Amino acid sequence: MNADPFLLAPGTRSAVPPLAPFDCFAAPSASAFSSHDDSAQDYLFGPAWLPDGRVRFRLWAPDAAEQGQAVRVEIAGLGPVPMACGPNGWFEAVVPGCAGARYWFRLDDGSTVPDPASRWQADDVHGPSIVPxxxxxxxxxxxCPEWRGRPWHEAILYEMHVGLCGGYAGAARELPRLAALGFTAVELMPVAEFPGTRNWGYDGVLPFAPESGYGTPDELRALVDRAHQLGMMVLLDVVYNHFGxxxxxxxxxxxxxxRADCQTPWGPAIDFRRPQVRRFFTENARYWLEQFRFDGLRLDAVHAIEDEGWLAALPGELRAALANGDGAHRHVHLVLENDNNDAALLAAGYDAQWNDDAHHALHVLLTGEDDGYYRDYSAAPATARSGHSDHGGHGDNAAAVRGVPALRHLARVLGEGFAYQGERSAFRSAAQPAVADGVRRGQPSAHLPPTAFVCFLQNHDQTGNRALGERLAQLAGRDVLRAAIALQLLCPQVPLVFMGEETGSTQPFLYFTSHPPELARAVRDGRRREFAATAAFRDDARAAAIPDPNDPATFEASRPRFDDDGEWTPYYRELLAVRRRELLHRLAGCQSAGVDVLGPAALCARWRLMDGVELSxxxxxxxxxxxxxxxxxDRSTALHESCAGAAAALSAGLLPQRCCVATVCELAAARAR
Incomplete structure (x- = not known):
């Protein structure tokens, strides 16, 4: 909390025009807070320019309204401006145009708070907001004003942390390299204003304000624009399940x-039952798409959003809002992270979900790890409510039995999307022993297209939530990793590569923050206690070696090297060229043609592409x-082999160890057409 805002240097005069006496402080009518406020660009939250050149400030403060308290907006050069209290807890004031002015709200107890819908915070989360x-x-x-994006099946995603790239301008400088490798989209980890300058982004507290430590809002626009110049989409990770x-x-x-009656891992749940709360986050999603021309959003951990009625309605509302003007005919993509494997949401207008099942099954196969949630993938698939006994066998039963549990989970992922489609989760059941029948997870997903699933071998969570942030290049053998990468980049599910994977970086990706001292200590100690519950860190000395998230050295150690002189960059370039040349134009409408388990850790997955060709x-x-x-x-062509000679061996009826081979078969029916 700051006590004395906007102290100007002696003799300095504000450039903001003076306020006319009692300028527009009448209580607003109920219609002023309707969902169609065309006079203020249709945004209820945040500063809005009116057609006559004035600026309207609004604050939803139902506690202050209920208690009869006064709220003022304090604007640099104007001083305190009383706000009129309107219906449903809204406060409003309208003032002459004041672009660039710093402001905040002063409550009745004398405390000052930034605008929760601030468009920019040059002085971090506790400082004043700035009028755009x-x-x-x-x-x-x-x-690129005519840019309309790309269809979803063309997405080849690259997840990027903007801060580790040097801010918005630094991230923009990486884009030509990524485009040359073959990526068609970048996905930015959250950039909403968070405390300090080092953070993953999931501790954001001002969802409309681009992180000032990374640069200005226009520098973020320049990053998006540069991507569009290169033919790349840009998606933004947004956090609607908690505040930092x-x-x-x-x-x-x-x-x-x-909500007072519902908790999440981050504290009380956000109350999406309230129309004002729903409107706040709907406007935020629209704001990024409209004001920064992002091509899509990735919604973080929506399983922690208690009222999914808002989630189901969001795609339609956003696409309707963007259907006219500059938004007409745009491809707008919405992606979920959802531990619940809720297939119904994917049928409600969302393009895809991050497929944790694919990652977990592959990670167990590559590393042998089975702690925590990996336990669900190292054990035999459980029974679903529907009565199907084992979800691993897409070929003959004897072959299915030969596959190790993680392989059978992977087989279902490749054939049907989710591994867990209503089966009991042993890991979640152990964490919630009060659930009598155990915790069941997921819904049937075989009806969804393969492109409804985002497939990754690593991401910020799966790497950074390890105590030491190790990457797969350190955890898995070279040949099996090459095979897994080939599977990921050539299967019809949408691939996502985490920054540094494409160069085989061995720098860790660690959890980092820049919190004030007391919170920093709590986060550091809590993280070490959490990992002390695992076998590897029960020893006090090992637990003490876990990097301190708040130490600047932890952030610096997480910067990946983007050297192109190793073997991994050419390998990624080769695979992405195959995907772009042979697959992208065939993926719309493709369907699974089945999965055969061939051995303990071997399978063949097949898909019928849109032109009738079969990919295996x-x-x-x-x-x-x-x-x-x-x-x-039928007529068959090898597209790729992860190790030399594997395709020839496959033609002779033998699939070599630690390899992946991609083939396409021009089936007789396709030839007839």
Whole structure:
């Protein structure tokens, strides 16, 4: 909390025009807070420019309204401006145009708070908010105004942490390299304003304000524009399930934002039952798509959003809002992270979900790890409610039994999308012993297209939530890793590569923050206690060696090297060229044609592409060659082999160990057409 805002140097005069006496302080009518406020660009939250050149400030402060308290907006150069209290807990004031002015709200107890819908925070989360320029998005010198994006099946995603790249300008400088490798989209980890300058982004507290430590809002627009110049989409990771622990003032004047009866891992759940709360986050999603021209959003951990009615309605509302003007005919993509494997949401307008099942099954196969949630993938698949006994066998039963549990989970992932489609989760059941029948996870997903699933071998969570942030290049053998990468990049599910994977980086990706001292100690000690519960860190000395998230050295150690002189960059370039040349134009409408388990760690997955050609991926992560039970008898072409000679061996009926081979078969029906 700051006590004395906006102290100007002696003799300094504000450039903001003086306020006319009693300028527009009448209580607003109920219609002023309707969902169609065209006079203020249709945004209820945040500063809005009116057609006559004035700026409207609004704050939803139901606690203050209920208690009869006064709220003022304090604007640099104007002083305190009283806000009129309107219906449903809204406060409003309208003032002359004041682009660039710093402001915040002063509550009745004398405390000051930033605008929860601030468009920019130059002085971090506790400082004043800044009024944006009028028509900031349209005034920006976009070089690709006709850009409409790419269809979802063309997405080849690259997950990037902007701060580790040197901010918005530094991230923009990486884009030509990524485009040359073959990526068609980048996905930015969250950039909403968080405390300090080092953070993953999931501790954001001002969802509309681009992180000031990375640069200005226009520098973020320049990053998006540069990607569009290169033919790349840009998706943004957004966090709607919680606010961070530092700098969130909502509880002081809008406690109704949160539920008293429902907790999440981050504290009280956000109350999506309230229309104002739903509107706040719907406007935020629209803001990023409209004002920064992002091509899509990835919604973080939606399983922690209690009212999924809002989630189901969001895609339609966003696409309707963007259907006219500059948004007409745009490809807008919405992606979920959802531990619940809720297939119904994917049928409600979302393009895809991050497929944790694919990652977990592959990780167990590559590393042998079975702690924590990996336990669900190292054990035999459980029974679903539908009565199906084992979800691993897509070929003959004897072959299915030969596959190790993780391989059978992977077989279902490749054939049907989710591994868990209503089966009991041993890991979650152990964590919730009060659930009598155990915790069941997921819904049937075989009806969804393969492109409804984002497939990754690593991401920020799966790497950074390890105590030491190790990457797969350190955890798995070279040959099996090459095979897994080939499977990931050539299967019809949408691939996502985490920054550094493409160069085989061995720098860790660690959890890092820049919290104030007391919170920093709590986070450091809590993280070490959490890992002390695992066998590897029960020893006090080992637990003490876990890097301190708040130490700047932890952040610096997480910067990947982007050297292109190793073997991994050419390998990624080769695989992405195959995907772009042979597969992208065939993926719309593709369907699974089945999965055969060939051995303990070997399978063949097949898909019928849109032109009738059949794509087959032959994978063997084991240490022994296995015979091929279903060779393609039609015209077949090898697209890729992860190790030399594997395609020739496959033609002879033997799939070598630790390899992946991709083939396409021009079936007789396709030739007839």
């Amino acid at each position: 320029a009028r028509d900031a998005a349209t005034a920006f010198a976009w070089t 622990p530092e700098g969130n003032y909502l509880h002081r004047y809008a406690s109704a934002f949160f 991926l032959w994978l063997n992560l084991g240490n022994e060659a296995v015979p091929c039970t279903r060779p393609c008898h």
